[in-house]
Amino acid sequence: RKEVEQDPGPFNVPEGATVAFNCTYSNSASQSFFWYRQDCRKEPKLLMSVYSSGNEDGRFTAQLNRASQYISLLIRDSKLSDSATYLCVVARTGGFKTIFGAGTRLFVKA
Amino acid sequence: GAVVSQHPSRVICKSGTSVKIECRSLDFQATTMFWYRQFPKKSLMLMATSNEGSKATYEQGVEKDKFLINHASLTLSTLTVTSAHPEDSSFYICSAITVGEQFFGPGTRLTVL
Numbered sequence: 392r393k394e395v396e397q398d399p400g401p402f403n404v405p406e407g408a409t410v411a412f413n414c415t416y417s418n419s420a421s422q423s424f425f426w427y428r429q430d431c432r433k434e435p436k437l438l439m440s441v442y443s444s445g446n447e448d449g450r451f452t453a454q455l456n457r458a459s460q461y462i463s464l465l466i467r468d469s470k471l472s473d474s475a476t477y478l479c480v481v482a483r484t485g486g487f488k489t490i491f492g493a494g495t496r497l498f499v500k501a
Numbered sequence: 502g503a504v505v506s507q508h509p510s511r512v513i514c515k516s517g518t519s520v521k522i523e524c525r526s527l528d529f530q531a532t533t534m535f536w537y538r539q540f541p542k543k544s545l546m547l548m549a550t551s552n553e554g555s556k557a558t559y560e561q562g563v564e565k566d567k568f569l570i571n572h573a574s575l576t577l578s579t580l581t582v583t584s585a586h587p588e589d590s591s592f593y594i595c596s597a598i599t600v601g602e603q604f605f606g607p608g609t610r611l612t613v614l
Contacts (some may be wrong), residue, residue: 434594434605435545478544488535489596489603493544 392417394490397479401496408469412495414462414479423482424455426464428475429494435478438464469499503529503599507606514585515614522580522609524551524595530575531597536568539592539608551578551595585613 397414404410416424424441439446441453441462452465462479479492504527514520524534532553537545549570550558557570569581582589594608 432592432608432610434608436605437602488547488550490547491537491544 393493394418395479395481395492397477397492398495399493401498403498403500404469406469406471406499406501408499409465409467410469410497411466412464412477412479412497414464414492416460416462416479416481416490418481418483418490419460421460421481421483424462425480425482425489426451426453426462427478427480427491429478430475435480435491438477466497469497471499471501473497474499503527503597503602503604505595505597505604505606507593507595507609509609510607511610511612513612513614516586517584520582520585520611522582522593522595522611524578524580524597524606526576526597526599526604529597529599531578531599532575534572534578534595534597535603536570536578536580537594537596539594545594548580553578582611585611587613589613 395416426438427435428438429435439448441455443455445454450467454463476494476496478494480489482489506525508523534551536548539545548563551570551572553572559565572578590613592608596603596605
């Protein structure tokens with residue numbers, strides 16, 4: 392079993408749609424959680440950290456359920472520019488030794 | 502944000518040659534850097550943790566004699582792919598941590614013919 396698993400996608404949605412991505416992790420000792428965005432042939436960039444209380448940044452909402460070892464990302468009012476691969480990332484205890492999920496591809500169409 | 506650079510951005514080499522990739526933190530010091538590789542349509546796979554002044558820590562399944570890592574200064578880590586083969590063709594990305602955030606280099610695309 393992979394340490395971090397995500398919906399493989401791709402998700403094809405129209406502009407303005409709401410889309411949700413799910414992610415599960417297997418190491419219960421994992422401490423930090425993130426969503427990254429990666430555009431084709433580019434390096435990953437931090438989208439947002441994920442906190443136990445849930446957090447929101449504009450159109451993006453992240454949730455963490457430690458009991459179920461589950462992370463989610465909700466994107467509201469999708470834009471064409473949101474098209475990318477979204478990576479669920481888990482940091483092991485002791486620092487930033489990060490493990491990436493395989494990513495979920497999102498295509499937002501006009 | 503902080504800047505991490507990599508050089509070269511793209512390299513094509515013949516099978517059997519060695520290739521060195523540099524990772525630099527441009528505006529901060531990094532005692533720890535990480536090296537990842539990414540195959541097409543796959544996610545980043547952590548290869549090793551590079552520690553300044555000491556040996557790198559390799560992930561399970563990564564050959565330390567194949568992928569030599571040197572972290573000689575607080576701003577530079579190098580990854581050398583020794584005796585490269587076509588299966589080593591991949592996108593190699595480094596990252597460094599500062600002020601509690603991880604920053605990635607732009608990546609190096611290696612093609613071994």
